[in-house]
Amino acid sequence: MDFLHVILDRDGVLNAEAPSGWVTRPEDWAWERGALEGLARIGSRGRRVSVATNQSCVGRGLVEIAALDAVHARMGAEARAAGGRIDAVLVCPHAPDAGCECRKPAPGLVIRAIRLAGIPAARTLFVGDSERDVEAGRRAGVATALVRTGKGAASAALPSLAGVPRFxxxxxxxAFLEGGAAPAAGAELLAPGVS
Ligand SMILES: [Zn+2]
Known part of the structure; x- marks a missing residue:
């Protein structure tokens, strides 16, 4: 199974969670362990890379969308400088009580990323650090994986995520995508319904 499109959660996967809880300024951005090198390697050989992130700080009135765009401009520029690529950034700006279809665990952001990429769900992998990431991926019909950065170490212990490959x-x-390492959980990285 070669994944042609990898969708990444942002907070706890690409960047460390800010002490305040929200990254509202570019200068508050801090790369998560292994993220810059990992991004460059994941995006090699033409593989598409998207980011799908809940940013209810917008809907809560804590940050303007323009400031969030500035944060993502820094993210993209530093990823490119390190040899990586970020083809699309999909944001849910809504507050939790807005009832939108994009706030994870709803699958809207993942579905939008798939449509934008024009790559089938069966060749898409969604990577996150939380239960709601995995649920969003499952509901969108893509394979899912956990990383142990951010909330990932705690999430990996949840019984509901027992079968999810983790790194x-x-x-x-x-390294796994390059064929060099088996996922620690030993689970098959196959999309639901795909054999
Ligand atoms: Zn939303």
Whole structure:
């Protein structure tokens, strides 16, 4: 199974969660362990890379969408400088009580990323650090994986996620995609319904 499209959660996967809880300024951005190298390797050989992130800080009135765009401009520029690529950034800006279809665990962001990429769900992998990431991926019909950065170490212990392949960080995920390492959980990285 070669994944042609990898969708990544942002907070706890690409960047460390900010002490305040929200990254509202570019200068508050701090790369998560292994993220820059992992991104570069995941995006090699033409593989598409998207980011799908809940940012209810917008809907809560804590940050303007323009400031969030500035944060993502820094993210994209530093990823490119390190040899990586981020083809699309999909944001749910809504507050939790807005009832939108994009806030994970709803599958809207993942479905949008798939449509934008034009790559089938069966060749798409969604990577996150939380239960709601995995649920969003499952509901969108894609294979899912956990990284143990961010909330990932705690999430990996949840019984509901027992069968989900997990990796120490994005570098280890990249090594798996390159065919060099087995997922720690020993689970098949297959999309639901695909054989
Ligand atoms: Zn939303």
């Amino acid at each position: 120490d960080d994005l570098v280890h995920l990249a």
